[in-house]
Amino acid sequence: MNPELERLVCHRWVRLVVRWILGGSFVYASFHKIVDPAGFAKIVYGYYLFPDYSINLIAIIVPFLEFFPGLALIFGIYLRSAAIIINSMLLSFIVILSINIARGHEFDCGCFSFGEAGHTSAAVQLLVRDIFLFVLGVHVILIETYIPWKSADSCANRLLKNNARL
C-alpha cells in the first residue's frame, strides 16, 4: 500500500471521523424506530421477507442494535465489536435491498424515517449508501483489529517500518 495512503488511513482524525459518521448515522437511524416500534414493525412487514412471528421481535430489538453499537463507536468503546454488529446489520440490509430491487418490489426503507421513497431508483441509492457505510465499518474493524497501536502516528510509523523491512 502507498505509505501516504497508509498514513491517511491510520490517521487519528480520519479514524475518529469514520467512527463518528458511522456511529452517528446509526444512532440517528435508531431514534424514530425506538419511539414508534409499531410503525417500524409495519415497515419490516412491508419487506415481505420475514415470517410473521419474527416481525415484532425484529422491531423491538433492531433499533437498539443500532443505537448502542452506534453510541459505542462515537465514544470509542468496544470498537471492533460495535463495528462487527453494525456491519452485520448493514450486510443484512444490503441483501434485503438487493432482493427487493431484483424482484421489483416497492417498499418503505424506514432507515432514517418512515415513509422514505421505496421505488426502485431510491432503493439503488439506499444500496449505495449502505455499501458506503459498510466500507467505513470495514475500516474500523481492520484498523482496530489488525493494527493494534493506539496512536495514529505510531500506527503509520509501524506500517512504514514494515514496508521498509520488506
Added chain:
Amino acid sequence: MLYKDIAKELFILLTFSVGVAFAVNHFSPGGIPFFGEWDVSKGVITAKSRDDVVVRELEIKDILEAKEIYDIGNAVFVDARSRDDYEKAHIAGAVSIPPYKFYEYIIEFEALCPVSVPVVTYCSGRECEDGHMLAQYLIEAGYSDVRVFIDGCSVWFERGFPIEP
C-alpha cells in the same frame, strides 16, 4: 486471544442492547408485544401496540356484506385515504375524511350526517389501518354505528362495484 476478546465484547454489547430493548419496550407507552397480527386473512395487520387502533369487532371481512350494506343505502361510506387518492377514484357516494386531517373535515361531516347514521370506513385494504383510525375518531365524535370495511377500495374496484368519478 484476539478472537476471545472480540467474542467477549460482542457478548456484552449484544446482551446489553437486547436487554435494554426488551426493558424499554416493556415500559414504553408505545410498546408492542412479542408477536403481532400479520396474517391478512384474519383482518387488518397490526403490531398490537398499546395504542393500537385496530378493533376486530368493527371489521367487515366479507366484501359481499359490505356491498349489501351499500345497497341498502342507509349507511355513509367514508374514505380514509389521502385526498389525492380519493379524488382519483373512490366508492360511489363515499365522502373523504383522511384521519390525519380529521378535525378539518369533521365539522362539515357532522352537519351532513347526524351521529345516528351508520358509517362504514375504508382505506386501501388489509395492510392499511387508517380505516380503523378513522373509525375510532368517529366513535369519539359520538357516532355509535361505525364499521370498518377492511378489504377497502382495492377489492371493491377489482369486483367492478360502483365507483366515482
